Amino acid sequence: MTDASPPTAPRTARERARAELTREIVDTARTHLAADGAAGLSLRAVARDLGMVSSAVYRYFPSRDDLLTRLIIDAYDALGDAAETAEAEVRRTDLRGRWMAIAHGARDWALAHPQEWSLIYGSPVPGYVAPADTIGPASRTTTLLITILADLQAQGGVSDPQKVGRLVRAAMTPIRAAVPEQVPDDLIVRGLMAWTELIGTISLEINGQFHNVIDDMSEYFDHVMNRIAGVLELG
């Protein structure tokens, strides 16, 4: 590796123009996504906004789904960024603070970009299968949570680790590979449940399922996430 620049550094004017236009396409597509949602994302409309003909866009994205995939990856990355920067501002020893920062960071980002949130945690478009490129950015947020679990275990873990049945333990084989060995099964389950509650609460709020249920979602969210922190015994 003698070159530290990105894999495809724009050398010629053409390559630079291509990179530029690709960015513009993605940007206006994201604008349309925010306005009309994934279902209303039209390649032709994007082309119109950019003053080009619709077929020209196909030189940059072979299909609408590929454009959507790009938006999904970007969304995962933006969410990961939001969670990471929020968590970075908290003392490493303050596990509860780190959890709360991630939770609030994720929610704030979701409220600011509801359509992009729905893109990654909402119902998948049928016939559309998430390409392998998405799993990297997708795991950024969960990695943060796993690190908290590991740090928690390093400082003594949970007080009453529940025993996990044999079959459940077997079912957890895949996630086991992504979590440090020292973290016991019980803690992984609590972590998964916390993650589910986090994603679930945000999704239900975004989908309006809390209408006529909770008035002040910020207050409720903070309360619930603090309770979760209690279940995880984050101090």
Place this chain on the structure above:
Amino acid sequence: MTDASPPTAPRTARERARAELTREIVDTARTHLAADGAAGLSLRAVARDLGMVSSAVYRYFPSRDDLLTRLIIDAYDALGDAAETAEAEVRRTDLRGRWMAIAHGARDWALAHPQEWSLIYGSPVPGYVAPADTIGPASRTTTLLITILADLQAQGGVSDPQKVGRLVRAAMTPIRAAVPEQVPDDLIVRGLMAWTELIGTISLEINGQFHNVIDDMSEYFDHVMNRIAGVLELG
């Protein structure tokens, strides 16, 4: 009430034919929904399957959204049915059993009808606002859970009711109106969190978010729902 028949009983042959055809449209629409998802639901394709011209369908449903609304209502009702019948087979005093029956009933229905599940708990179509007709069927499942909370409270409630802050209590005003007075705030919060974990776990499973995380989702789901029952102290 001298007549127990539905509000618009088909009297003439025309009315009967209309009711029949409406049912056929909804049925084939539901078939298409299951196959291609909400985004792929095409009024023209439904009409083709029924051997009629597309414009004729508009005599029965003024727009595609109205057809979707009907499917949403039906989905809520079907889910409510599944949960209710599952819960009805358990002793009323067995609160844990009732909770587990509802949870498994909901999951089983969701796995059998993933597209319909996504229709009600997935990302909403932008520009589409759920009409008031949907709130009735929508609350059937939650009513079951509220009843369990009330029954739990009637037989002593939870052992260590946590105090809920003033602001959180205020935020819960709407849901308070739907829950018996005796049920304390703490129990309502636990119920909401349980509901969120239930919907969240099922949604994440349906959306494939547990891939490379959990192998045997049935096993994991049962374990988690039992833990939730423990949090609720359902015995």
Place this chain on the structure above:
DNA sequence: ATTTGTCAAGAGCAGTGCTCACAAACATGG
């Protein structure tokens, strides 16, 4: 028997994703 209301049909409009042949713009080897 005639009016009234309902219905399916078909044409048509505006929009979509996507393909293809063609021509202009460009990068690069001789």
Place this chain on the structure above:
DNA sequence: CCATGTTTGTGAGCACTGCTCTTGACAAAT
């Protein structure tokens, strides 16, 4: 500097969508 080969934008076109409107046929009520 010029010729070659690649890349890009163009515009026409196909098959599809939701939806509207007019037209002609039929049933129900009067």
